[in-house]
Amino acid sequence: MQVVETELKGCYIINPTIVEDERGYFFESFNQKKFEQLTGESGIFVQDNQSNSSYGVVRGLHAQRGEFAQAKLVRVLSGKVLDIAVDVRPNSPTFGKYVAIELSSENKKQLYVPRGFLHGFSVLSESVDFFYKCDNFYNKESEYGVIYNDKDLNIDWKVPTSSMLLSAKDVVLGSLKDLKL
Numbered sequence: 253m254q255v256v257e258t259e260l261k262g263c264y265i266i267n268p269t270i271v272e273d274e275r276g277y278f279f280e281s282f283n284q285k286k287f288e289q290l291t292g293e294s295g296i297f298v299q300d301n302q303s304n305s306s307y308g309v310v311r312g313l314h315a316q317r318g319e320f321a322q323a324k325l326v327r328v329l330s331g332k333v334l335d336i337a338v339d340v341r342p343n344s345p346t347f348g349k350y351v352a353i354e355l356s357s358e359n360k361k362q363l364y365v366p367r368g369f370l371h372g373f374s375v376l377s378e379s380v381d382f383f384y385k386c387d388n389f390y391n392k393e394s395e396y397g398v399i400y401n402d403k404d405l406n407i408d409w410k411v412p413t414s415s416m417l418l419s420a421k422d423v424v425l426g427s428l429k430d431l432k433l
């Protein structure tokens with residue numbers, strides 16, 4: 253596997269080593285020892301999540317605060333998303349900056365989203381099965397977020413607004429500038 257650190261410190265793109273033969277392909281989707289060696293992160297995850305979404309769905313931008321903050325190792329099992337990770341670590345020199353990357357069953361890329369980041373994605377294919385590992389458990393009470401069309405972030409989700417589908421929870425999220433961390 254090859255790991256590339258993004259311009260946001262601690263946020264990594266993981267390119268797994270794909271072994272192909274006449275039957276198809278094989279790759280190690282996660283290896284804690286290699287992950288730790290290449291990123292310096294523990295690579296100890298406690299919860300796996302999986303969601304399915306149809307074209308145009310936008311999930312996010314979400315995080316859990318404080319002691320319940322989660323780092324996530326995200327990937328796509330089928331389909332394609334535009335994945336977004338926003339640095340909202342207090343005092344970070346890249347506060348409010350984000351990484352946007354296409355993750356797909358084709359490119360098999362993964363993104364490591366550190367604690368202190370907001371995370372979200374838009375669905376670019378007809379349907380997507382999204383899978384991610386979390387290094388802390390779900391804690392509903394600690395959840396917070398920023399609305400997908402925040403003016404300061406100005407994210408291009410690569411989906412026409414008319415095709416977007418968001419949860420009732422997500423359409424009322426607040427702005428980045430009003431975030432209380």
Ligand SMILES: Cc1cn([C@H]2C[C@H](O)[C@@H](COP(=O)(O)OP(=O)(O)O[C@H]3O[C@H](C)C(=O)[C@H](O)[C@H]3O)O2)c(=O)[nH]c1=O
Binds near residue numbers: 301303371372390
């Ligand atoms: C996140 C989570 C949710 N749930 C329950 C709560 C709701 O009954 C249902 C759907 O939850 P929600 O609408 O928050 O799911 P998403 O909009 O996909 O939320 C996720 O969206 C972005 C992409 C993220 O990175 C976060 O992991 C997470 O916030 O699953 C659980 O039982 N456990 C969990 O860990």
